[in-house]
Amino acid sequence: MLPLELRDLRFSAGGHPIIRGISARLEAGPRSIILGPNGAGKSVLMRLCHGLLRPSGGEVIWHGAKGGDPRRRQAMVFQRPVMLRRSALANVIYGLKLAGHSPQECELRAQDVLEVVGLAQQASRPARVLSGGEQQRLALARAWALGPDVLFLDEPTANLDPAVTHEIESLINMIHAAGTKIIMTTHNLGQVRRLGDEVLFIDRGLLREQSPMERFFTRPASSEAETFIRGELP
Amino acid sequence: MSGLGEAFAAAWALIAGVEPGLVGIVTLSLQVSLSAVLIASAIALPLGAAIAVGRFPGRQALIVLLNALMGLPPVVVGLLVYLLLSRAGPLGSLGILFTPSAMVVAQTVLVVPIIAALSRQVIEDAWREYDEQLRSLGASRPSAALTLIWDTRFSLVTIVLAGFGRAAAEVGAVMIVGGNIDGVTRVMTTAIALETSKGDLPLALGLGIVLLSLVLLLNALAALIRELATRRYG
Amino acid sequence: MNRFHRVLLCLALMLAVPGVHAQNFITVASTTSTEQSGLFRHLLPVFEKKTGIQVRVVALGTGQALDMARRGDADVVFVHDEAAEEKFVAEGYGLRRQAVMYNDFVLVGPKSDPAKILGSRDIVEAYRRIASAAAPFASRGDKSGTHAAELRLWKTAGVDPQTGKGGWYRETGSGMGPTLNTASAMNAYAFIDRGTWLSFRNRGDLVIVVEGDQRLFNQYGVMLVNPARYPHVKREQGQAFIDWLVSPEGQSTIASCKIGPDQLFFPNAKR
Numbered sequence A: 001m002l003p004l005e006l007r008d009l010r011f012s013a014g015g016h017p018i019i020r021g022i023s024a025r026l027e028a029g030p031r032s033i034i035l036g037p038n039g040a041g042k043s044v045l046m047r048l049c050h051g052l053l054r055p056s057g058g059e060v061i062w063h064g065a066k067g068g069d070p071r072r073r074q075a076m077v078f079q080r081p082v083m084l085r086r087s088a089l090a091n092v093i094y095g096l097k098l099a100g101h102s103p104q105e106c107e108l109r110a111q112d113v114l115e116v117v118g119l120a121q122q123a124s125r126p127a128r129v130l131s132g133g134e135q136q137r138l139a140l141a142r143a144w145a146l147g148p149d150v151l152f153l154d155e156p157t158a159n160l161d162p163a164v165t166h167e168i169e170s171l172i173n174m175i176h177a178a179g180t181k182i183i184m185t186t187h188n189l190g191q192v193r194r195l196g197d198e199v200l201f202i203d204r205g206l207l208r209e210q211s212p213m214e215r216f217f218t219r220p221a222s223s224e225a226e227t228f229i230r231g232e233l234p
Numbered sequence B: 001m002s003g004l005g006e007a008f009a010a011a012w013a014l015i016a017g018v019e020p021g022l023v024g025i026v027t028l029s030l031q032v033s034l035s036a037v038l039i040a041s042a043i044a045l046p047l048g049a050a051i052a053v054g055r056f057p058g059r060q061a062l063i064v065l066l067n068a069l070m071g072l073p074p075v076v077v078g079l080l081v082y083l084l085l086s087r088a089g090p091l092g093s094l095g096i097l098f099t100p101s102a103m104v105v106a107q108t109v110l111v112v113p114i115i116a117a118l119s120r121q122v123i124e125d126a127w128r129e130y131d132e133q134l135r136s137l138g139a140s141r142p143s144a145a146l147t148l149i150w151d152t153r154f155s156l157v158t159i160v161l162a163g164f165g166r167a168a169a170e171v172g173a174v175m176i177v178g179g180n181i182d183g184v185t186r187v188m189t190t191a192i193a194l195e196t197s198k199g200d201l202p203l204a205l206g207l208g209i210v211l212l213s214l215v216l217l218l219n220a221l222a223a224l225i226r227e228l229a230t231r232r233y234g
Numbered sequence C: 001m002n003r004f005h006r007v008l009l010c011l012a013l014m015l016a017v018p019g020v021h022a023q024n025f026i027t028v029a030s031t032t033s034t035e036q037s038g039l040f041r042h043l044l045p046v047f048e049k050k051t052g053i054q055v056r057v058v059a060l061g062t063g064q065a066l067d068m069a070r071r072g073d074a075d076v077v078f079v080h081d082e083a084a085e086e087k088f089v090a091e092g093y094g095l096r097r098q099a100v101m102y103n104d105f106v107l108v109g110p111k112s113d114p115a116k117i118l119g120s121r122d123i124v125e126a127y128r129r130i131a132s133a134a135a136p137f138a139s140r141g142d143k144s145g146t147h148a149a150e151l152r153l154w155k156t157a158g159v160d161p162q163t164g165k166g167g168w169y170r171e172t173g174s175g176m177g178p179t180l181n182t183a184s185a186m187n188a189y190a191f192i193d194r195g196t197w198l199s200f201r202n203r204g205d206l207v208i209v210v211e212g213d214q215r216l217f218n219q220y221g222v223m224l225v226n227p228a229r230y231p232h233v234k235r236e237q238g239q240a241f242i243d244w245l246v247s248p249e250g251q252s253t254i255a256s257c258k259i260g261p262d263q264l265f266f267p268n269a270k271r
Helices: A042-050 A088-098 A103-117 A132-145 A162-177 A189-195 A213-218 A223-229 B002-017 B020-053 B059-069 B074-085 B100-136 B141-151 B153-169 B172-178 B188-197 B201-233 C002-014 C032-036 C039-051 C062-070 C082-090 C123-133 C145-157 C176-186 C194-199 C235-246 C248-255
Strands: A004-013 A016-026 A032-035 A057-062 A074-077 A150-154 A181-186 A198-203 A206-212 C025-031 C054-060 C076-079 C094-110 C137-139 C169-171 C189-193 C206-210 C217-225
Touching: A004 A042, A016 A042, A016 A057, A016 A206, A032 A042, A032 A189, A042 A074, A042 A150, A042 A181, A074 A132, A074 B100, A088 A103, A088 A132, A103 A132, A132 A162, A150 A162, A162 A181, A162 A189, A181 A189, A189 A213, A198 A213, A198 A223, A206 A213, A206 A223, B002 B201, B020 B059, B020 B100, B020 B141, B020 B153, B020 B188, B020 B201, B059 B100, B074 B100, B074 B172, B100 B141, B100 B153, B100 B172, B141 B153, B153 B188, B153 B201, B172 B188, B188 B201, B188 C032, B188 C176, C025 C032, C025 C062, C025 C235, C032 C039, C032 C054, C032 C176, C032 C194, C039 C054, C039 C235, C039 C248, C054 C062, C062 C076, C062 C082, C062 C145, C076 C082, C076 C235, C082 C094, C082 C145, C082 C217, C094 C194, C094 C235, C094 C248, C123 C145, C123 C206, C137 C176, C145 C189, C176 C189, C176 C194, C176 C206, C189 C194, C217 C235, C235 C248
Parallel strands: A032 A181, A032 A198, A074 A150, A150 A181, C025 C054, C025 C076, C137 C169, C137 C189
Antiparallel strands: A004 A016, A004 A057, A198 A206, C076 C217, C094 C189, C094 C206, C094 C217
16 A cells, blocks of 8 residues: 555645645655644545545555555544444444455454453443543544554544543554554644654645654744744644 | 314224224224335335435435425325326226225325435435545445435434324325225225215214324334334444 | 344234235225215125125215216216216217116205295295395305206206305315215205215204205116226126116115115116
């Protein structure tokens, strides 16, 4: 799948340009964090990469795709988890069934991932009655069960309290350690420090810089980035 | 009002006496309307779902048309189906005019727009919530439509009940295509019309009370099922 | 899903739409007056027991019944408008009309009798008085045999009831029962066959005001729908029903149909 290349990517909605020409290259390995102020276009950029939105201009190229549908090798976790009206286990199985696994494989794999994320006890409970944190862990489990090469996360802990946030971050790290590329958006600078290997700073639809995490904080290349870090931009 | 008092007395006498005629009429009413609602649901639910998730030219116009058809007058439907099934009409050789089958056909035609239009709304609302997640997991539009039908099943039950209520309460369509034949196509509503015609108003009201009680019972049952299911599935 | 499957199965069984595709039946287009008076309830079981043929009666106004037969949706027609019936045969839709029975029409009206005709035996004069008094009159207005008879009497009386349209002459466009309900509620006069009147339960203030005039005679006739025109018509069974109606047994069964002491219809088939 990787590297992922964005070539002069553009996106407009209702006449308004949101992404105004982004070119970048994301390699396998580092955890990439897409950072930027509100309205910069982070979420839209993620959706363009994942294929949920079609670009108005430019291209999204998966260089490593050895045939087959690139979508199958990716998964996404959204800011608000969306669960079907069925049990936690059934929600995970749903994704696996779509991917074409046999019923036995689905059941086994689903139980495994629930175990790993610590939701084995909740397996047969209706997913919708779980707490926000539990649902987000479930969303992670569901995504990871598919064995994706790339995992997109759109502000996954924005609605969660610090303790739960910590749990989610551990899981993300674990998934990364197991070999999945992480591409994530966030507001939270602390989270960037904890989870980021590289930062792509987006501001008003343009990529201002792409640099390793340390250097981004110590020597930001753009004045917008500087202002953002100092907390003056929203 | 003495008329109402007589009506309740008549209703009680009917039920307590369990007139064999009454049992036959009630059974037929239920058979016809339930059959019609089931067939209509089999047609209308997928139709509503397809329109809800689909994107095609003329979609808006179709939605407007479907909503308008909810107000089809039963007597008009009866007339159209009669002309269709009459010996002088295109489907006359089927020979089902003045039989319960014709009544089922007419009520199905009446109820399909209701179930389709309302389920389209419910499923479209759910689609807005589930859209990105389902596509992210790799669901095709048809597959997503089926998933949504299942996920919104409780709201859909309410809609199907509304369809049943419409079918069970109408008299115009079944009168024309059924002929209100004693012992063959006489249902509760046509029996009420007949007794009113004969000036036996207490009996007509009594039958009306029996009909209302039946519909009430069915709705109560459905509410119970919904309650139990919600507790189980969330 | 197992539970759901079981529920569905129960529903399916319950819904085996009744196999009323009984093979041995005929469809008879008849009038509301014969149906509502209870004649068929009385008559048909005897025939069905004897022959095993189920008789399915669709009760409409005479005009509608004949229209239904013209479309081929009935095997036998049993109505009460001789002129229309003869026309039906002449047009080739029916075979040979036969007389079956008769009853009479009566004029009912409010006890207060605004047209001052209570007790009269002259229907034509009564009509004239109603028109000149502009007393409320509820007409069926629906091409039925009763309506046809009513119109003939207006013509004989030399009155055009349409001049009263919207005022005293009210056309309900519906069957005998609903028209009577309306008349009862409006305290209006109404023209009705005796059989329906005897079995009508919502009389309000209405009583019989005129009866016994020769011109109130109401003849019923029966015809087989022409199989040459519609090959699907059940010729043998339909004819069996007709033959039975005019047979001594059928005729006496008709005569025995009563409400209390009152005979509803009088058999008069010619042998």
